[in-house]
Amino acid sequence: MTEFVKIVEVGPRDGLQNEKLTLTVEQRLNFISDLVNAGLKYIEVGSCVSAKWVPQMAHSDELFQRLPKHSDIQFSLLTPNLKGFEAAQAVGCKEVAVFTAASESFTRKNINCSIDESFEKFTDVMTAAKAQNIRVRGYVSCVVDCPYEGAIAPEQVVKVVKRLYDMGCYEVSLGETIGTATPDRVKTLWQACLAELNSDILAGHFHNTYGMAIVNIYQSLQQGIRVFDSSLAGLGGCPYAKGASGNVATEDLFYLLSHMGFETGIDLEKLMHASQRISQTLQRPTSSQYAQAYLA
DSSP states (O other): OOOEEEEEIIIIIIIGGGGSSSSHHHHHHHHHHHHHTTOOOOOEEEEEEEETTTTTTHHHHHHTTSOOOOOOTTEEEEEEEEEHHHHHHHOOEEEEEEEEEEEEEHHHHHHOOOHHHHHHHHHHHHHEEEEEEHEEEEEEOOOOETTTEEEEEEHHHHHHHHHHHTTSSEEEEEEETOOOOHHHHHHHHHHHHTTOOOOGGEEEEEEEETTTTHHHHHHHOOOOOOHHHHHBBOOOOOOTTTTOOOOOOOHHHHHHHHHHOBOOOOOOOHHHHHHHHHHHHSOOOOOOOHHHHHHH
8 A cells, every 4th residue: 555645735824924925815715726626635824923024924814714615625724822823713724833943042033932932822722722622733943953053952852842742732843944954964853753752743844945855855754754844836935044945845745755656645737737826926936846847
């Protein structure tokens, strides 16, 4: 039986929130519809944060309400605090995400609080989510390097990941936020995590600043990780990391997985259609190596 690898498409949230062009709700809805048509089953559609701070994510709750209803597709929203959670709950969202970092400096720059303070904000979210039977996914940024602190000790990452899991996150995504990692360091990180946590609650989130995302995912596969975040056309980036490019492209991840014999549920032709459309909408070339070759 072919082994399945879960792809969590984060383009509509992590991708678009760092793009220069702000899309309308209608354009974002079209993007998500294209992703659904391509066979993606796990899609982070937006973020319930202040439009003042992240204008690209304005009206994410309205967007969620207008999504096509599919019982087999998990749509989620990022909710940094209880107010965001309540906005997600009000539109019927059944999965939310919370985020922190393994670096104190990055956490303060990104969400203006310490790691401990970020967890204090999660407490009310976790309590409310449990009462409403809403699943919570956790994100940890800077799992290898921090733009302010440099190398991050794997033990520090494990500590934060365990804390999220113990609070109630069913899955924790480890974000290689600035794209500086290499496979040897990724292997060391996963070994530290797997010494204390089961692989089925761990996900990899790799950025491609130095072109290392795919080889780091390959290393992660070798360590038994079977969940990865990606962004169509390689959308996104990190505003706090110098030169940081977008997430690993969903197209490139699909190419790796399909040629290694893994099942993804993705329709290639429809994926490439979605890739072309979002690149045209954003008026920018795709960052996907596979898409460039496919469309040449």
